[in-house]
Amino acid sequence: MNNLATSETRIERDYVGEVNIPSERLYGVNSVRGADNLTVSPLSIAHYPEFITAFAQCKWAAALANRDNNVITQEQCDAISRACQEMIDGQFNDSLIVDLLEGSGGTSTNMNFNEVIANRAQQHLDHAPGSYDVIHPNDHVNCSQSTNDVYPAALKIATYAMLGPLISEVERLADRFRVKAIEFADVLHLGRTCLQDAQPMRLGQLFGGYASLGRRLADELVAVRDKLRTLPLGGTAIGTGFGAPAGYRPAVYKHLSGIAGVEFLAPTNSFDAMQNMDVFSRVSGELRTCAASLAKIASDLTVLSSGPVGGLGELRLPEAQAGSSIMPGKVNPVLPMAMIQLSFAVAGNDVAVAQAVQYGELEINHFEPVVASRVFDSIMLLTNGIRRFEEKCVSGITANVERNERHLMDSMAVATALVPSIGYARVSTLARKSVAEGRPLAAILDESGLLSRSDTLLAIDKASYPVFGVQE
Known part of the structure; x- marks a missing residue:
């Protein structure tokens, strides 16, 4: 940072020294330190609107709870609440400068939000940003909170929000497979096991299986999403609630649920809630399972x-684009290939989440930023990938019936x-003869007089119905 103040900058100080901040920006010295020291990726917290909303909702609910407990004034509460609403509306993103993958255990992220909200609240009360004489980032915006409870709470709220669109995409894909199952219900198909010819079936049954899988994947995502409604908010630094008034916890959950429109719950044991992030192992595991299952399809x-x-x-498959820069006319299955490649990335993200969950220490887990980064990445990859897979590939699949x-x-x-x-032994002998001579078994049966081609078709038809995959 340039150490020479100008009319277009303001000076903020911490124990490290002074920094100059552009006058139009609402972040403060702690945000600058976090950005300068810990930027390692191209994506800041401003890249994730659900995370911004979740943090602002926590700060807003905290302000209302602190007002209820006479910790801050009505005027301070109103100014903070107004700033939070503006943040939710998408303002001030240019002042959210901390890397999502910052390594301070979430402190830099929390302070970035605190400073932006405090400075905007200062403006609402006709005071200059950076003076913090009426609204202070720590004393007022962060009142009754710690990074250790507000960061994981916001992470859960954001993940809950992001999972909603993903679940909708998985359900839409399952519905599309069901449509295809009905469309292909009467198409005879060669079922294969170990990539070898196995049994007669209907092509609709294959797609009915895909539809059933999609529905199960959506149901499991719904179930694990519900586990995110229990938050550590109110535990402050390590679960004791030290630093918050006695009435803060019930008040903050009441206000948060009203603001977010979701019933968020206090934990049964605050120390467990502060120490452990196992719910994100479950969330990430379901994301990995979803990705791997769809990659199989x-x-x-x-x-x-x-x-x-x-x-x-x-x-x-629908022809999406040219498949080669050297082979004219070649078309590749790029949409299925993209889904498979996406699954590799989600699986890798899951490993990172598992490591982060494992290496929390004692009273908190300070590796939450990498959990946020990897879980958000997996959700976005799946949401966007499944949408394109359904719209550009699955919806346009046709069958070569002949x-x-x-x-x-x-x-x-x-x-x-x-x-x-005919019996297993006789059929087995004739089947091996079919393979040895390279001739269709149906032709051999017809020649032998055991079964005509029409009788063989009737037997196949009986064996391949009912179309269980379509009926489910």
């Missing part, structure tokens, strides 16, 4: 659409459907 789509000549070619049926009828997989009428 994406891999299936890649295999089933392979070709168009040298592969299976049983599905046609190729699906030919692959089934040319394989020995029809053997399973014939066991009830």
Whole structure:
């Protein structure tokens, strides 16, 4: 920072020294220290609107609770509340300068919010930013709080908010798969195990399975999201609540729930709530499971659409873009590939979260910023990736009906459907003959007089219904 003050800057001081701050910015000296010392990534806290909203909601609820307990005046409460509302509305993002991945255990982040809110509140009371003579970042905005309880509370609130759109996208994808299951309900399909011909089925059954998986993934995300409603707010530094008046805790939860429109709850044990972040292991684990499960589906789509000549070619995916800079006309399954690649990133994020949760020490976990960074990243990757996967790929999938049926009828997989009428031993012998001679089992059966092609089709039809995947 330039140490020469000008008419366009103001000076703020701490025990390290002086800093000059642009007059139009609302951050203070603690924010500058955090940004100067701890910026390691390109994304500041201003990049995450849900996190901004969550922090502002906590500060707003705290101001109201402190007013109720006669710790701050009505005038101070009103000024702080007004500044928080403006922050929620998207103002002052240019003053939120601390890196989300800062290494001070959240203190720099908390102070960035405290200073911006305090300086804006000062302006509402016709006092200059930086003087803090009416509204102080620590004495008033941070009153009855500590970084140790407000940061994890805001992290939970933000994660809860961000999971809502993700759950909607997963549900929308499940609905899309169900539509495709109904569309493909009558398409004969060769079921495979270990990438080998296995049994007759319907293509709709395959997509019905995908729909069921999507619905289960959404349900699990809903369940783990609900666990985020229990907050450590009110524990102050280590869970004792020291520094907050006796009536603060019930008041702050009442006001927070009213502001956020969600019923947030006090913990059964404040020390547990301050010490442990295991809920984020669960959240991250569900995100990883969601990503891995959808990557499996994406891999299936890649295999089933392979070709168009040298592969299976049983599905046609929408052609999104050119697939090669050297091979003319080549089109790749880029949307499924993107989902698979995304799953790698989410899995890596989950490892980082697990490490951070494990290495909390004694009364608090000071690795919350990396949890915030990795969980937010996983949620955004999945929300955006699933939306594009559903809109640009799954919605436009069509079936190559002729190729699906030919692959089934040319394989020995029809053997399973014939066991009830011919018997396992005889069917097994004929199936091996089909493989050895490279001829369809259906043709061998027809030639032998055991079953006509129409009878074979009837047996397959009986074996592949009901379409359980569609009915679920």
